[in-house]
Amino acid sequence: MFRIIPSLLLSNKKLVKGKNFSNYINAGNPVATISALEHQTADEILLIDLDAYKLKTEPDINTLKKIAEISSTPITFGGGVDNFKLSKRILTNGADKVYINTALFHNKGLIDEIALCFGNQSIVGGINLIKKNNKYILAEDKSQKINPIHYAKELENRGIGELKVTYVNLEGTKLGLELDYSKKILYEMNIPVIFEGGIGKLEHLLECYKINISSVALGTLIIFSDYHIIKIKQYLKNENCVVRI
Amino acid sequence: MKIGIINYNACNLASIYFSLYRLGYDPILINNKNKIKKIDKLIIPGVGAAKSCLDYLKENSLFDEIKIFLKSGKPILGICLGLQIFSKKLHEHGISQGFGFIDAEVVPFKKRKKFNIGWSILKVNEDLDFIKPFSEKSFYFCHSFYLKFNDSLDKKYCKGIIDFEEVVPSLIIKKNFMGVQFHPEKSQRNGNKLLKLFLNWKPKLNV
Numbered sequence: 001m002f003r004i005i006p007s008l009l010l011s012n013k014k015l016v017k018g019k020n021f022s023n024y025i026n027a028g029n030p031v032a033t034i035s036a037l038e039h040q041t042a043d044e045i046l047l048i049d050l051d052a053y054k055l056k057t058e059p060d061i062n063t064l065k066k067i068a069e070i071s072s073t074p075i076t077f078g079g080g081v082d083n084f085k086l087s088k089r090i091l092t093n094g095a096d097k098v099y100i101n102t103a104l105f106h107n108k109g110l111i112d113e114i115a116l117c118f119g120n121q122s123i124v125g126g127i128n129l130i131k132k133n134n135k136y137i138l139a140e141d142k143s144q145k146i147n148p149i150h151y152a153k154e155l156e157n158r159g160i161g162e163l164k165v166t167y168v169n170l171e172g173t174k175l176g177l178e179l180d181y182s183k184k185i186l187y188e189m190n191i192p193v194i195f196e197g198g199i200g201k202l203e204h205l206l207e208c209y210k211i212n213i214s215s216v217a218l219g220t221l222i223i224f225s226d227y228h229i230i231k232i233k234q235y236l237k238n239e240n241c242v243v244r245i
Numbered sequence: 246m247k248i249g250i251i252n253y254n255a256c257n258l259a260s261i262y263f264s265l266y267r268l269g270y271d272p273i274l275i276n277n278k279n280k281i282k283k284i285d286k287l288i289i290p291g292v293g294a295a296k297s298c299l300d301y302l303k304e305n306s307l308f309d310e311i312k313i314f315l316k317s318g319k320p321i322l323g324i325c326l327g328l329q330i331f332s333k334k335l336h337e338h339g340i341s342q343g344f345g346f347i348d349a350e351v352v353p354f355k356k357r358k359k360f361n362i363g364w365s366i367l368k369v370n371e372d373l374d375f376i377k378p379f380s381e382k383s384f385y386f387c388h389s390f391y392l393k394f395n396d397s398l399d400k401k402y403c404k405g406i407i408d409f410e411e412v413v414p415s416l417i418i419k420k421n422f423m424g425v426q427f428h429p430e431k432s433q434r435n436g437n438k439l440l441k442l443f444l445n446w447k448p449k450l451n452v
Binding site for chain 2: 001003038041043044065068069070072073074075088091092093094095096097115116117118119120121122161162190191192214215244
């Protein structure tokens with residue numbers, strides 16, 4: 001079943017939303033928002049602690065716990081996670097999966113450590129893609145020589161349970177997802193892949209569905225517009241897509 | 246009624262704890278064998294790796310206590326890995342021996358898709374009235390290993406399946422044991438209903 005995953009950014013106990021990873025503005029109370037999204041049948045929630053990612057502060061486990069108190073929707077939590085101890089705190093305090101991006105670029109051994117204790121299905125590996133000279137590169141890759149798809153496959157072989165792909169340049173633009181490159185990624189991967197970046201209209205979701213994308217993370221479309229998840233799913237259902245309503 | 250949740254030092258403890266709390270219970274977290282004795286119903290959560298979970302239970306004498314609890318006839322709910330450890334043999338990160346209560350082995354998905362993560366529709370065996378309301382309802386799954394029944398009479402205890410790459414046994418009821426491959430604590434309304442079913446369940450031991 002097609003998964004619609006609201007992608008939320010946490011900063012100083014509040015949700016925020018930005019464009020191209022900057023210009024953040026307040027987007028509400030995380031507990032109330034997630035409770036509302038649950039009632040709208042959000043299939044999962046992806047919550048990234050922006051302060052922990054940018055300023056290397058401790059992730060906001062307290063807010064995560066408050067969310068767990070009210071929510072029975074699967075939650076993936078991340079933001080600057082770079083060690084096992086922290087992953088363990090996240091997974092035992094309300095998250096079902098931990099999202100790790102940059103740290104895996106430097107230390108793939110972290111996958112083994114988490115998998116041995118919590119199982120491979122608890123790790124969502126992330127890649128941030130940037131388009132340069134008409135070519136996609138990994139945001140972390142200073143050499144600009146690594147093929148992102150080879151890298152993603154390496155993460156799969158090492159044992160992540162899911163891959164999340166973010167098209168950084170498309171974030172907040174409402175231009176639609178990058179379809180050609182996404183197809184190439186899907187062709188190579190044997191684990192679920194979540195795509196994010198650029199989805200700004202209902203038609204964009206249908207485009208994703210048609211190239212066999214099974215999961216999308218939505219930021220802009222959900223946080224700063226009047227699109228309601230039920231409305232989104234109803235649209236997809238009318239277009240004969242299999243969604244959970 | 247006292248509900249106990251086994252804490253094997255991995256698992257999504259907060260999620261399962263709060264879902265029971267929201268249903269009006271005050272569950273007790275169990276990390277040593279003395280606490281088990283006072284419990285009326287036991288829940289063994291998921292999100293963990295088989296070998297480290299079973300090692301932990303054995304090292305902390307919880308393995309034998311759970312066996313005693315099972316024999317006492319009091320209800321047990323096993324979720325995801327908490328279901329899988331009731332099989333005979335598990336193949337996650339090396340081989341480990343489970344409780345051997347269900348004649349099955351736990352094996353990885355081997356075809357194109359290696360993980361089942363997301364919502365699937367449960368198909369239930371209609372011979373038990375009390376599980377009929379769960380027929381064709383969607384639940385949240387997150388796993389790469391599944392229960393494969395050996396060719397024996399125990400197959401009849403499988404009361405619900407989903408179709409993934411393989412047929413995945415997803416609801417098992419044997420005597421006072423109920424096991425689910427999905428995560429009721431993460432399955433919103435349908436999950437709450439399943440938890441309520443377990444909390445009100447009075448198993449018939451001769452079934």
